[in-house]
Amino acid sequence: MNGFQITLAAARKNRSLSQKEVSNILKEKYGVKLSRQAIQRYEKDSSEISLALSEYLSEIYEIPKDYIFFGNESTLSYTNCQPA
Incomplete structure (x- = not known):
């Protein structure tokens, strides 16, 4: 891991996306x-x-x-992210 990390909220805002827009992109793409x-x-x-x-x-x-901060205790869970 590197020294620089950005939060999920900051990463989203840097792309000028709303939470709803991210939700829609996840569903559509x-x-x-x-x-x-x-x-x-x-x-x-x-x-x-x-x-x-x-x-x-x-x-x-x-x-x-x-480069994204997923929390101090993050293990990036290997559980499935089930498609709709």
């Missing part, structure tokens, strides 16, 4: 149903985010995963 409220929860505590979802958000925000 990746087939993942995730509500605006779920996006908001992950922005507050992303320590239990799935590996797949972290990769999708990295692509959407155009920032490598290593």
Whole structure:
């Protein structure tokens, strides 16, 4: 891991996206149903985010995963992020 990391909220804002827009992109591009409220929860505590979802958000925000802060206790959960 590198020394510089950005939060999920900051990464989203840098792309000028709303939480609802991210929710829509996840559904349309990746087939993942995730509500605006779920996006908001992950922005507050992303320590239990799935590996797949972290990769999708990295692509959407155009920032490598290593540069996104997923929490001090993050293990990038290997649970499946089920498509809709």
